[in-house]
Each structure stands twice: as C-alpha cells, then as structure tokens.
Amino acid sequence: xxxxxxxxxxxxxxxxxLLANMLNNMGVYVGDDDRQMVxxxxxxxxSENKRVTMVTDTLLHFFGLTWHTPWELKPxxxxxxxxxxxxxxxxxxxRIAAGVGVKDPRTTITMPFWRRFLPPTDxxxxxxxxxxxxxxxxxxxxxxxxxxxxxxxxxxLRAVLMDLSKSDHF
Numbered sequence: 001x002x003x004x005x006x007x008x009x010x011x012x013x014x015x016x017x018l019l020a021n022m023l024n025n026m027g028v029y030v031g032d033d034d035r036q037m038v039x040x041x042x043x044x045x046x047s048e049n050k051r052v053t054m055v056t057d058t059l060l061h062f063f064g065l066t067w068h069t070p071w072e073l074k075p076x077x078x079x080x081x082x083x084x085x086x087x088x089x090x091x092x093x094x095r096i097a098a099g100v101g102v103k104d105p106r107t108t109i110t111m112p113f114w115r116r117f118l119p120p121t122d123x124x125x126x127x128x129x130x131x132x133x134x135x136x137x138x139x140x141x142x143x144x145x146x147x148x149x150x151x152x153x154x155x156x157l158r159a160v161l162m163d164l165s166k167s168d169h170f
Contacts, residue, residue, distance in 0.1 A: 017048075028099060060110065130148075
C-alpha cells in the first residue's frame with residue numbers, strides 16, 4: 001500500500017462507506033470510532049473516524065452551514081484567521097498519517113481545510129447514479145429528488161475539482 005493518505009470523497013449515499021470499507025479490508029486504517037456503527041440505512045457501518053466527523057461538523061457549523069446546505073462557502077475561507085484556534089486544536093487531536101484513510105462525505109466540502117494537516121493525499125471519488133442517491137436521500141431524510149440531485153452535482157464537482165486544483169481554497 002502506498003505511503004499516502006487516502007481521502008474518500010463523494011456525495012452522501014453514493015458508496016463512500018463501501019469504498020472506505022474496501023480500503024480498510026486492504027489494510028488502510030480508516031478509524032475505529034464509527035466503523036461499526038450500523039443502522040437501517042447502512043448495514044455495514046459508515047467507516048468514519050469520529051474525530052474527523054466532529055471537526056468537519058464544527059467547520060460547517062462555524063460558517064453557518066450543514067452537509068445539505070453547503071452553498072455559501074466563500075473562496076479562501078479555509079484560511080479564515082478565526083479558525084486558527086480550532087486549527088491548532090485539530091492538528092493535535094486528529095492525527096492523520098501516511099497509510100490512513102479519511103472518509104466523511106462532508107470532507108468533500110472541507111478538504112481545503114484538511115489539506116493543511118495531511119501528508120500527500122490520494123483522492124478516491126465514489127460516484128453513484130444521481131437519481132439513486134436522490135432517491136436514497138428522499139427515503140432517509142425526506143429530501144425532494146431535485147434537492148438530492150443538486151447536492152449530488154455539487155459534491156461530485158467538488159470532489160473532481162479537489163484533485164485538479166492544488167489550491168487550499170474552499
């Protein structure tokens with residue numbers, strides 16, 4: 001296995017947990033905090049590191065956003081000076097080293113922030129039919145199909161552009 005970090009990017013309900021579980025089966029540590037958490041929407045668990053998820057939720061909350069309302073992130077906000085105390089804390093709390101996998105669909109949005117703490121990273125993008133994703137979100141969250149497909153497009157474009165753009169801008 002390569003010495004890089006593996007970041008699983010993609011929309012919620014698109015197979016990111018499956019991809020992270022596959023990495024875990026190949027010997028990539030993806031975090032044991034939430035890997036075993038299962039529910040009727042994900043029978044095999046989410047394969048998310050609880051500390052990464054907490055930091056990502058905090059980042060979105062800081063900017064007044066949620067995973068399903070990410071639209072208002074401004075370019076460059078990863079370097080907002082008000083994030084410095086949180087950045088110092090996160091760097092010490094969440095240790096992400098080579099051979100580790102990072103998976104939380106929200107990191108598709110916040111990866112520019114995370115890049116500050118990551119060694120070289122390989123991005124793996126999970127893609128699923130947008131209508132299947134939207135239908136799953138409708139079933140799980142009651143989200144209208146149009147909103148689910150719009151989110152799918154937003155997350156998928158962010159994931160694809162993340163590897164193309166080496167900038168640290170949101």
